[in-house]
Amino acid sequence: METQTKILVLCGGKFAFPTLQLLAYEKFICGIGIGKASESIIDALEREAEDSNIGFKTFQDKKSISGMREWIDGIQPDYIFCISFPFLLPEKVLAYGEQKFINFHPAPLPQYRGSMPIFEVLKNQETETAICAHFMNSAFDEGNIIFNDPVTIEAGDTYGKLTVKLSNRMAQVAFNMANMLAFASSIPNQPQDELLAYYYEKPGLSDTYINWNRMTTEEIIALINACNPWNGGADASLHGEQVKIIMASLLDEPHDNQPGTIVSVNNRICIACRDDQQLAVEIISTDYGIMTAVQYSILHPEKTGVLN
Template sequence: MEAQKKILVLCGGKFAFKALQLLAFEKFICAIGIGKGSHTIIDALEREAEDNNFGFKSFPNTKSISEMRTWIDRIQPDYIFCISFPFLLPESVLAYGENKFINFHPGPLPQYRGPMPIFEVLKNQETETAICAHFMNSKFDEGNIIFNDPIVIETGDTYGKLTVKLSEHLAQVALNTANMLQFGNNIPNEPQDETRSYYYEKPDLSDTYINWKRMTAEEIISLINACNPWNNGADATLLGEQIKIISAHLLNEPHENQPGTIVSFTTTLNIACEDKKQIAIEILSADQGIMTASQFIELKPVLAGIPN
């Protein structure tokens, strides 16, 4: 019987942990490489590697990638899985073997290329995302697709909730892929459709900022969810103050106020939106710290004349 194919995993942090645990339990992993991780994560993975007799190497920056090919040649894996590995692999590394490198992208390809597809699908109010398994080439997220494995985005999913769900889903997807590789070297795949492709750069302030005059209530809620906890909330201006809105829900009550003004408050701070709906802020961050809407209201004597 042919020996079980061995997999080297390149990862970037906690998102890969569940997949690493499952692949290790099924005895697929032969080595782990981590790029740009925190000291806590690096130490945890190194201990895990020592306990299980895996190879281990840290790649803290792009310069260290020059050492990767020599390390891979020494380990001699059958395949290399990449899970949130932060650095682009050069041709010198990919030349280890054609269709040996498989990336697991936490978003559907080719529509959601880029470093943060979880943020983008939530902001864009998608109802479904995916883990995309694809062969790697020398450009980010452009290699031939093996499959997109879908997962439903549920109402109220935040960046944090969806990340956890995708991490758990990824573990099973990676295991299924490892099992598939045991039965042949010719894995079905197809080129990406460039007419449907889009690359999203890492979000900046313009992407995380609430424009009260141009965004609907639903768009604002989606942005808030997409920024929680990654950006510590969506950036906004309220009462002339820069804040971050961490948690809010749709308040489907009409109003005649200007967008971005406070309509009323109870245990929530209810803000007018341009589509005549409101959002109800529950938790926010201001200069004084993270607080509930009620705590924020107590700090603002200017709210005395607003209905509650």
């Protein structure tokens, strides 16, 4: 009887839950390591690990990584899968075994390196993303690629919708990878093309802020979707008040206003954009709370104004 392949999973939170559930059901998982997650997520995983007699350890900061190699040596997995694990693994850990560490990156590589590629593909108005399986080295997202598994981005996908879609797809991709490792003597892979490579830093305020004078309506909508819900919406200024626009659509009606001018406020907040179209804002977040355009119009009965 063949021995089941043992896989240890390093993860960063609930994004990996469907993968953990499927791999555990199929008897692949021998250990779970989690980094920098909430107490509720850590407690839930720890209870599941105890009930299933699976090794478990938390790595809440970079300093705690110093004990990872000894923990891995004690469990003796055949392979280590990483899914949104927040810390770079040092050479001491990677020396556990050549081509033993496989990362599952939620975007195509090498074009979308970085910690938040889901935000970037939506902001860039991509119609397709991917889950990239690649061997790990001592640099973020730079190891040899095993495959890029394509995932379609649907019109209207937000950061939240695409994250759930990728999380569910990740489970099947990781399961397929586990089966490949169980039956293949070697896994084909290739170096990343550095001419196509781009590393995105974690988004800051300048990345999430709407620039009415420079951005088209479609670019603004893409940014809003990319910020929902992780940033609570795209940042903007409305009547001198800092707000976050959570949901909006394109209103194909011409105007003769400067970009950023409020054309009307009724069941939607209609804002003039630079491409002679309007942004129809439906839900925003203000200091008063999250509200619809109708609720906002009650607080601000004026019909026009300028966004700064």
